[in-house]
Amino acid sequence: MPPQLTEAWSVAYLQIMITLIVFAFGIPTFVYQVIAPENIRHIINKYMKPYLKRIAGIVILITIFALCFVWFLHPCTTPIRPLNQLLGAIIITIVLVATPIFWLFVLVKFLREKVVKYLEKEIFESFKREGSKPHEELIDLITLGERSEAGYEKEIVLKAMSRLITRLQEREGYKGGGLEYVLRDFDKIVTGKDKPGNESDFQLSIGILEDIFNRLNSQNLSGVSDEIFVYDSLKKLGQSSVELNFSSQVILRIRTIASTNSDVLFEIGVSAFNSGNCFSALAALDKLETLSFNVSNQNHENAKNEKLDVKYQLFGLMAHFWTKGGSARRRVESFLEAFRDEFTDIDQLLGKAVDAHYNDARYDTADKLMEMRAELAGA
Amino acid sequence: MKYKVLWIEDGARSEVSSFAGAVFTSMKYDLEVVLDVSDAVRKILNAEYDAVIVDIRIVPGSASKWKNLYSQVGKDKDNARLGMHLLFSLLKPDQAAVELENIPSWILPKRFGVFTVEGKGEVKDELEELGVNFYLQKQTNLPHTALLDFIEKIINTSVGNHQKGGIE
Numbered sequence: 001m002p003p004q005l006t007e008a009w010s011v012a013y014l015q016i017m018i019t020l021i022v023f024a025f026g027i028p029t030f031v032y033q034v035i036a037p038e039n040i041r042h043i044i045n046k047y048m049k050p051y052l053k054r055i056a057g058i059v060i061l062i063t064i065f066a067l068c069f070v071w072f073l074h075p076c077t078t079p080i081r082p083l084n085q086l087l088g089a090i091i092i093t094i095v096l097v098a099t100p101i102f103w104l105f106v107l108v109k110f111l112r113e114k115v116v117k118y119l120e121k122e123i124f125e126s127f128k129r130e131g132s133k134p135h136e137e138l139i140d141l142i143t144l145g146e147r148s149e150a151g152y153e154k155e156i157v158l159k160a161m162s163r164l165i166t167r168l169q170e171r172e173g174y175k176g177g178g179l180e181y182v183l184r185d186f187d188k189i190v191t192g193k194d195k196p197g198n199e200s201d202f203q204l205s206i207g208i209l210e211d212i213f214n215r216l217n218s219q220n221l222s223g224v225s226d227e228i229f230v231y232d233s234l235k236k237l238g239q240s241s242v243e244l245n246f247s248s249q250v251i252l253r254i255r256t257i258a259s260t261n262s263d264v265l266f267e268i269g270v271s272a273f274n275s276g277n278c279f280s281a282l283a284a285l286d287k288l289e290t291l292s293f294n295v296s297n298q299n300h301e302n303a304k305n306e307k308l309d310v311k312y313q314l315f316g317l318m319a320h321f322w323t324k325g326g327s328a329r330r331r332v333e334s335f336l337e338a339f340r341d342e343f344t345d346i347d348q349l350l351g352k353a354v355d356a357h358y359n360d361a362r363y364d365t366a367d368k369l370m371e372m373r374a375e376l377a378g379a
Numbered sequence: 380m381k382y383k384v385l386w387i388e389d390g391a392r393s394e395v396s397s398f399a400g401a402v403f404t405s406m407k408y409d410l411e412v413v414l415d416v417s418d419a420v421r422k423i424l425n426a427e428y429d430a431v432i433v434d435i436r437i438v439p440g441s442a443s444k445w446k447n448l449y450s451q452v453g454k455d456k457d458n459a460r461l462g463m464h465l466l467f468s469l470l471k472p473d474q475a476a477v478e479l480e481n482i483p484s485w486i487l488p489k490r491f492g493v494f495t496v497e498g499k500g501e502v503k504d505e506l507e508e509l510g511v512n513f514y515l516q517k518q519t520n521l522p523h524t525a526l527l528d529f530i531e532k533i534i535n536t537s538v539g540n541h542q543k544g545g546i547e
Contacts (some may be wrong), residue, residue: 011429136518204412207441214421248396249389254413256422259411279396286410290381331404 013092016066043115043140067093105204112148113156116141120160124167132178145189150198157189158201162208169215176216176224183212183229191240199246202237206250209233210257231261237270242277251280253289262291270365273320273328282331285321288314289335293342311349312356319353321366322375347377381409382429382534386496386526387419387462388412388494389437390517398526405527408534415440416461420479423469430533432526435462435495436504444477446484463505466491470509488512492529512536 119141126135145157165182168174190197190205197205209230216227234254241250253269258264269284292310319333321328336343343349350373357366388395393470402410408430413419417440423431436456439445445461452459452517468475469486492513493506499514506514513536515529 210418211441217425248399249412249414252395252399253414256411256413279400282400282403286406289406290409293380335406 010088010092014095016169017095020181043144063097067097076377100203100275112153116144116156119144120164121231123164127168127178128171132181133182134184138181138187142185142188146192147195148189149195150190150201154189154197154201155204158204158208161186161189162204162211165208165212166215169212169219174219176219176226179212180229183233187233187236191236196240196244199241202241202246202250203253205237206234206253206257209237210253213257231258231264232269234258234261235264238264239271242268242272242275242280245275245277248279248283251277251283255283259287260291262288262310262313265291266317269317270320273317273324278328281317281321285314285317285331288317289336309356312353314363315350315353315372316357316365316369319372322372323368347373350376381407382530382538383427384408384410384430384432384530385419385422385428386410386412386432386494387414387416387437387465388432388434389414389456390434397523398521401524401527402530405418408527408530410530414438416445416465417442417505419465420445420468423486424479424481424483428490430490430492430530431539432492432494432529432533433462433466435460435493435497437462437465448476462493462495463502466493466505466511470511474508480525487537490533492533494526494529 022191119137122137123135123141126137141157141160145154148154148157161182165179168179168182186208187205190201212226212230216222216224221227234257238254238258240249241254251272254268255265265284265288269288271280271286272278272280288310292314295310318332321332323329336346350369354366354369354373357363357369386399399410400414401479402408406513411422413422415438416534419433419440420442422428423426424450436459438456439459439461448464449456449459451462464476467521468477468479469482470491471489472478472482474491489508489512491509492515493502493511494517495502498516503515513529513533
């Protein structure tokens with residue numbers, strides 16, 4: 001038989017529930033036990049399982065007790081019509097169960113931030129204690145980011161990574177190395193195949209990498225190992241962004257940051273071209289051309305080797321344009337015509353470029369270069 | 380060697396790709412695009428450009444002094460007009476809201492152009508005050524070569540061809 005709930009008692013129960021909801025704010029970890037998204041539940045459980053079990057037990061007991069009290073122990077002093085009695089009981093029961101669940105869903109965002117901050121703190125402490133290595137918490141934070149939804153959820157992880165990297169770079173004794181394990185899978189947070197980030201996530205990631213460069217420059221650290229990992233991350237972000245067909249701003253920004261790295265420009269250019277994103281491919285080709293001229297005008301000791309390397313990348317990307325035919329080939333023909341004085345022995349240069357790409361196992365590019373070379377020789 | 384050009388522009392996807400494509404195809408200019416004032420300042424203080432194209436409505440980026448200025452005007456890039464503030468910081472530091480240190484000597488009004496949605500009447504007085512003669516309004520009917528043509532006008536002046544610039 002449903003409990004007899006007068007207006008006064010109903011109000012009293014609602015007040016009690018509000019108190020319980022406020023209490024729920026203090027036990028946010030319970031949320032994960034009940035409704036944490038499947039993709040991150042194992043990480044939450046790993047770090048908070050004992051605490052979660054206690055909290056979950058307490059909340060479940062309180063809820064059962066509240067329901068028992070309303071249904072069985074509630075004092076019945078005033079006669080009420082049966083229909084009112086039934087309706088009152090149903091409404092109070094639904095509200096009693098639904099309200100905490102609603103609030104628990106609201107609290108998910110807060111709890112995600114809390115776990116991310118915990119991991120961020122632990123990673124930094126681990127780096128201080130044990131130095132640079134693939135710390136378990138670091139792998140978990142990146143996994144969490146990779147499995148998070150695009151937008152707000154990924155942003156929480158990316159901002160934590162940004163703070164962590166800043167602290168690691170500003171540590172006493174930082175000499176431009178040590179970010180290898182932080183950066184090695186950094187791109188996966190937004191480039192993961194199952195849950196890729198949105199354009200804003202990509203821009204945030206690129207900004208983090210740009211900040212690393214800026215800090216290296218401000219500390220007069222260039223050519224250091226961390227620079228290599230930043231370039232590698234930029235390359236992966238660029239390749240992924242053209243496949244996801246993001247706005248050209250993403251590529252133009254990477255192009256500006258990586259303006260002196262021919263490998264990044266080449267790889268992004270080829271990916272863009274193969275994805276049918278001709279604007280981004282052209283942006284990369286144009287920058288490689290500029291870089292090729294800039295290196296040609298340098299006088300330092302390594303200029304010769306660097307110059308050759310840049311030109312191999314330039315002609316490698318050009319070969320993709322060339323073999324496509326039509327307007328893409330026209331762009332290459334215009335370049336070769338405009339700067340023919342720069343490339344006096346183009347056949348020899350193409351031959352060396354073929355070997356360079358062959359040795360790097362870029363067979364597709366090597367084949368296209370051979371095709372271009374044969375056609376230019378026959379022209 | 381290509382002429383170095385900096386374009387400070389945080390516009391929509393169509394604006395950047397449609398105008399920049401012609402610049403890349405021309406093979407004449409080394410065009411760099413930055414999206415906010417902080418990045419622009421960093422670039423300008425660290426490298427010399429033959430031409431700098433500035434949009435008036437841009438976002439502050441990461442530098443606190445620009446973020447503070449942006450906050451003071453309600454975080455609205457249309458009202459903040461940070462591009463104009465940037466021009467004052469570089470070309471008229473005594474009248475600027477944000478002070479910059481170590482401004483390079485290559486920073487001269489003739490190397491700057493404004494490419495923006497603001498009408499001529501909205502910016503004319505300030506550009507005259509700054510000595511910036513190159514202005515182009517973003518409109519829907521602009522040809523795709525508009526940016527390329529605009530850059531050529533600035534370069535012709537800044538590198539010494541003495542072609543007369545002027546508000547169009």
